[in-house]
Amino acid sequence: MTSLRVFCMVADLRSFAAAAERLDLSPAMASKHVMHLESRVGSRLLNRTSRHVSLTEVGALYVAQAKQVLEGLDEVEAAISNVTVTPRGTLRLSAPVWVATTCFTGMLADYHRRYPDVCLDMDLSGRKVNLVDEGFDLALRATAPDRLDPGLVARPLMQIDFCLMASPAYLRRTARPQTAADLNGHALLRYSGMGVNDNLTLDSPDGPQAVTLRTVMQSENETMLHLAALEGMGLVFLPTWMVQTDIAEGRLEPVLPTALGFHTTLHAVYPSRRYLSAKVRTFIDFLAAQTASEFQPTLSTNPA
Template identity: 35%
Template sequence: MDRLQAMKVFVTVVNEGSFVQAAEKLGLSPQLVSKSLSQLEEHLGVRLLNRTTRRQHLTEAGTAYYQRAQQVLADIDDLELQLSGLQHSARGVLRISAPVSFAIRHLAPLVCAFQEAYPQVVVDLQLNDRKVDIIEEGFDIALRIGKLDSSSLIAKRLAPVRLLYCAAPGYLERAGTPADMNALREHRYLHYSYMNDAVVPTARKVLLSNNGDILVEAACAGAGIALQPTFIAWDALREGRLQPILRAYEPEPIALYAVFAHRQFLASKVRSFLDFIDGYFGTPPYWDNF
């Protein structure tokens, strides 16, 4: 049994959804596809697929084998490209998950420049502020902001992210500028829902939202004080629509990370994107220049 060919047959069956379609794609007969899969299961000593007359379902062992087999086949393809001098020929679909506000404000130029450098890569960029499961949901890379929990995933730090207290000049003229954190209880505070309450325990929250852009725009309109990352508030701070306050109480910076599943099984498209985004935003990042 050719184990590599059997692995490729199995992955193709799963991707295509049937033995007949897999056989057509591989240029084999359905009988040979079925025989190859049976030999692979016998060799591994586990059942990979539960078959019915209409369709097949992955077993628990099959799911684990499928995920690893995809990585192995992609790694082999990547190695062959490198050995043939085509290591820069990244190709395929690159699935990226990214936070909504950050992506809208900062990712479009990066993605366009990346695709100009790697025209054979199709970028599937999905925006979501929740913490996606990159393996279960099929993402190659997730961009995340904050302090990361320990996990089996690999994280590459891309840029620092500063958080600033800020308010519109008009609001500060009316309500005064707080001198310390205790003074926040006398002010209107615009709270980001995902932020730990311990950061602003004395604040009087009058508006809560899970989107930082909403809070920045509300602050610009004079609704109160907001604690927001500079990558969102940058334009407003630069244009004077917002003014930084409580600088002595600025929280410790957090960071932007690229998170991915396996360092040793990186496909060319993933490695190329990680190399491309590394240092792209500058040191310090351009959104801290205001």
């Protein structure tokens, strides 16, 4: 395990000398530890020059797994000795684009104040990352439980409400829909990551109502669809968490919210490991402790 710790320290500091000083070793001994590890795995893990140390492609994959092993070992040793491990290190987190809100950022700031030794490395690309292969500690995914990878652990955190909405300018230009039937022919900004297409079956006082919309833009990026909706390009399904400020300030309006709203569950998803690192465990517990009401705006419609 010493060789693993030396390798991770060199990878983090990008220097054998700095890592050796931090671990109270000679630079030569630090180099021997890394060479021993490279011999064991049969691949070069670090590129070395007289002035620079960097990870190879294999090394980048290996260091992520090595850190997880070391963190797990620290947790086991702490459990045995009844010592509380202080959360520290980099927490690699994947999340939907729409979490980039003032509300969620406030949560992150609260977590940072509580655990200042944890560095948050956030991927908001919107793609479904491979947690294990890409070295992610955790992902936040809004989906039904049966659509999650069965090889992962999923902890439900909160309900996320979605609503069909549009800008006041669009609704004035096209006439604000009063019934489900009024939606026929309306422009739709379609989120490719959600199972919604041009043909929808909606509830109405007279029973299910089939309507057909007209896709004018589709994208897997919720931010692009959000901006297009603000520009009056069409109707869009978005999580209310993402647009609560726009709703409150009148830039967007819910369209038939009682007929068209739906919700899903936000899950914390992580690889199945018996011993979670302190940084992952505390972050999940922190999110779970937040009440859903803190992040759900009150929907209201503006009169025509």
